[in-house]
Amino acid sequence: MNETLGTNIMRLRKEAGLTQEQLANALGISYQAVSKWENGVSCPDISTLPLIADLFSVSMDSLFGRETVALAVVQEEPKRSGPDYPWPDDDALYAVLFRGHNYIGSGDMDHKEKKRIEFCYEGPAINIHSDFSVTCEGDVQGDVKAGGRVDCGSVGKGVTAGGSVNCDSVEGDVKAGGSVTCDTVGGNVSAGGSVHCDGVGGSVSAGANVSCDDVGGDVRANSVQCEEVSGGVFRMN
16 A cells, blocks of 8 residues: 555656655655655655645545546436326427316316316417317417317417307418307318408308408308408308
8 A cells, every 4th residue: 555655646746747855845744754655665644645635636545546436326307296298398388177187188078067167378378278268368379279269369370179269360270169250360261150250361161151351262151251252152051
């Protein structure tokens, strides 16, 4: 051990460009003591060892020729509480219902249950996916999907609703189980009820009446009252 310690001190001293006397002066000891260390005759005092380690910016273990073993700390991923969610981990807003720990999808709810629950949101949103009706006091950048009706301002992409849709403008398609009332729709409109829009960029298919200013494609409905239809008009009754 003396030889290993002495050899390491001599190596570190030479790497630092110090003489035995200079090292001794830095430690406040005689150069003869340094010489004895390096020749394995004696060891530094225990109180001197930290001073040597600090002087050469090394660890105490390295002075004695021991490798510093870094203990690997295994960090377990935090356990997520709750079930495995049936939707992606993204920036969308999801409005769902759990019964205990069991997720209840919109398909597992009857019409009366859906009507009793509504998702209301104030401010802008990216995407909204709800098993219930949706009311937005603000614009939505992406899609809106709802198990019930949808009442929103502007929607940057499309709207899919189990009930009626009432929006200022929708850039994409609108698919509704009920009626559709919008200022403008950039894509197609498919509705189980009537459709009332100022302008529709694509085609319109309705289970009841269609009343629009301009329609860019075809119109299929029980009755049609439009100023201009670029495609064909097909009355269903």
